Amino acid sequence: MNKIETLCLLCSQPLQSAISWKLLLTKQFQPTICDRCSAQFEYSSTATALYQYNDAMKDFLHQYKFLQDVALAKVFRQELHARLKHEKATIIPIPMHPVKQRERTFSHMEELLKAANIPFIQLLEKTTTETQSSKNREQRNQVASLFRLMDGAHVEHKEYFLFDDIKTTGTTLRHATKVLLNAGAENVKSFTLING
């Protein structure tokens, strides 16, 4: 996963890395996509997400999650790293159901954090293999608890930081927050890569 990319991960055009003082003197990740592709992504105006959902993001998610292109975990590593490196709360990525994870062969949330070099822990377990995207708003609001604590997980009385890929109605994050609070967490914040 640490190899240097010479072609843009999204459009396969040669990457021309312009050398700048910032790049030389600060510790930065090598870029993995070209300027034209990165201009397609729209930053989110909210504080709880990095990007706004758009066509470019739709294509990205399709290639990353559906076509299982793990290499794309690196696309947002610089931005994620910058946003999360000073986070004091313990970061928990939203888990996948084990069956789903075996099907996809990787956990897309964990790979994003690994690529950005951000430490995280896991306390939760997904209880169903159903996806939120297959349901409408009402169905989403009515489901039974989506998560439970992992066996032997110890929730401390402190702040936790949940991380998910996309937030549409917020059901997933609400369920996870509730489980953690019930288990004795002091406070739970949440953050997503994309605002839906």
Added chain:
Amino acid sequence: MTYKGWLLPPALRDFHEGRIWLKEHTPFSEEDIEKSIKNKYFHIIEGIQKEPHVKCNRCHNEDLQQFTTFDCSKCLQQCIYCRHCLNMGRVSSCTQLMIWTGPRAMRARKHSLEWEGQYTVLQQQAANEMLESVKGRRFHLLHAVCGAGKTELLFPTVHYALEQGMRVCIATPRTDVVLELYPRFQKNFPQTIIHALYGKSPKQEGYAQLVLATTHQLYRFDRAFDVMIVDEADAFPYTFDETLQNAVQQAKTESAPLLLVTATPSPKLLTQYRNESYSFIPKRYHDRPLPVPRFHSLWRYEKSLRRGKIPRKLKQWTGERLARKEPFLLFFPKVELMKIATPLFQLLDDSIMAVHAEDPVRKEKVLKLRDKEVPGLLTTTILERGITIKNVQVAVIGAESTIFTSSALIQIAGRVGRNADFAEGDVVFFHHGITAEMDDARTKILYYNKKGFLS
């Protein structure tokens, strides 16, 4: 008493014969696949080969840059996957590829060729030469100018091969060409099962003895075809991507003849095969000379367009086409510049549209031009080949750009005057300086005309 054993479903055989396929992606039930494997109907190989060096066993990619290693949750090991052919379903170390080795599908020997056209002398000669090459299982290069009737030339060869019980593939680098060829072959070979394969093509039933496919789809075949024809063999990305050329070799049987068809062969191809099996048609089927491109300076056209103004000469040219109600194509070197120019042209006529490679309704827009619903289209090089529109007029804007190679320019000029009733038309290269490629294109077209009309 019911039969308790297992019978091979014919559909499974028909689909998998000749194919190299991801085990997880088979459209058949797990039970049937397992039974087939137990009967040794499949040869199973690993998706990514590690020795002597890393290689994707489907697309034969060996470029290390195009592989990614990750911790796999399925096999709980470090897995490698190939990004080169990712769009066809991911091939990784822990996936398996299946190659059919079981009984062969039934091949029909009855194929009718229902074509009632007439060949010109030159066409007939080339068609005969090609047929001889297939009979002798030799390589053949067919070099014919745009609009010479290359597709019709293939009919006797394809018909002969099908009747011999051979499986035939016509591959081309462009999806548009597959879509153009498919209905023509369906019409002329009504008894033959023909499949058209391209990205996102629909599922097709039965065993196709004739397959029309993009060269990319050939990654999914293994020693399947007894005759391999590559149409538009000079088009991007076939000449550019070596793995595609390997795919063509891999998809045909070892002794199968390879026939290349092109209007603009590379010098390399020409020197290699000119003295062997080589047919050359310098004349169009309707026996009229190729339209010769005019050069017209259009200094600083880019600046002008960016300032929101169509250069005078270009505006005049477009105005004339609109006044005479002639359909036209305007070729742009860059999508970006085309997008800037589109609203400006729409001020001249608001139904003018633009198409580019990623346009989801590309096909529909071209059809609209053909049906005269739109007066003209702005386009990138994507429409340089494979399209035929009656009485179309063509202008290239910025013909000096590096993307317009001489073969691209010859192809673009070849859109004009293809119909016998409208054998003439205007091809103009608007430029900001004349390049060697532009000169080369013009010289070649003049040479073809000289060759064709000398004797």
